[in-house]
Amino acid sequence: MxxxxxxxxxxxxxxxxxxxxxxxxxxxxxxxxxxxxxxxxxxxxxxxxxxxxxxxxxxxxxxxxxxxxxxxxxxxxxxxxxxxxxxxxxxxxxxxxxxxxxxxxxxxxxxxxxxxxxxxxxxxxxxxxxxxxxxxxxxLQVEALCWCGARATHNARTVGGVMVVEGEQVVVGDVNRPAEEIGYEVLCRRHYRRRTTSASARAGTLSPDVLPVTPA
CATH class of the missing domain: 3.40.50.300 (P-loop containing nucleotide triphosphate hydrolases)
Incomplete structure (x- = not known):
């Protein structure tokens, strides 16, 4: 059928x-x-x-x-x-x-x-x-990976390498865009919640409106 x-x-x-x-x-x-x-x-x-x-x-x-x-x-x-x-x-x-x-x-x-x-x-x-x-x-069985090596489960939008969570739902971009442009990155849930992109991880910074997540 x-x-x-x-x-x-x-x-x-x-x-x-x-x-x-x-x-x-x-x-x-x-x-x-x-x-x-x-x-x-x-x-x-x-x-x-x-x-x-x-x-x-x-x-x-x-x-x-x-x-x-x-x-x-x-x-x-x-x-x-x-x-x-x-x-x-x-x-x-x-x-x-x-x-x-x-x-x-x-x-x-x-x-x-x-x-x-x-x-x-x-x-x-x-x-x-x-x-x-x-x-x-x-x-899909081919797992995309977060920068940390864990299975990626979330699609993040970045502007200048910084993750954003506001804006139009559809803005065409790619995971291979230069950091200064609007781009996308796949993240695991942990790093999506912390808004830690590969660029911010390398720089040791968090998005300005995110507080560090401390262990319970």
Whole structure:
């Protein structure tokens, strides 16, 4: 039976790489994908991984009806065997409903990839709706690591290397941005709570509005 599957994890855990691997494996069996993405680091209409792999994709703009797009592609004689959606956390909840309709009405597998929570540890609306509707939610097995070596569980936003917890939910950045720019870093819960980024750890400083956490 076709499924809506949500592959989730922190930044830097290989979500886009897995999406591209699925495309590669299924293409080798003659299966044709339709790929959607939103706000990829490589630019509009691209699905890219940090390993340097890039492929063309359809940009899922806020007004794009994903279900209608697939139906139109099929009606024009296009071959669509399954659907890939990267950066699914950025989709609107109604677009997630459209993905479920693709599975149920068109009998196509949909594989969605995205992070679950933002830099404030709040659910993205798209991710929340995926958790509510998906047939399966799979946690990526490649563990991203905090600077301390522990398993990273939180996505932190940094400005000039200093962690921030206020601002717009969506600001496109990357874990490889220069420290003076807006960037992102994955942290374990302990260091997220203490707002200790790799830069502040090296400098031996804490964010100015954070008190040191003392042992109980």
């Amino acid at each position: 076709p499924e809506l599957v949500f592959f989730s994890g922190t930044m830097d855990c290989g979500k886009s790489t897995l999406a591209l691997q699925i495309v590669h494996n299924r293409s080798a069996r003659g299966l044709q994908s339709l790929i959607f993405t939103k706000d990829d680091r490589a630019g509009e209409g691209k699905l890219s991984s940090r390993l340097g792999l890039v492929t063309e994709a359809v940009e899922a703009t806020p007004t794009l009806d994903l279900y209608s797009f697939v139906v139109e592609s099929l009606s024009r004689g296009g071959k669509v065997d399954y659907v890939i959606v990267d950066e699914a956390q950025f989709l609107a909840p109604e677009q997630i409903d459209q993905l479920a309709r693709i599975v149920d009405d068109l009998d196509l597998d949909v594989f969605a990839f995205g992070i679950t929570t933002d830099f404030r540890t709040k659910l993205f609306p798209g991710s929340q709706r995926l958790i509510e509707l998906a047939d399966r939610v799979e946690t």
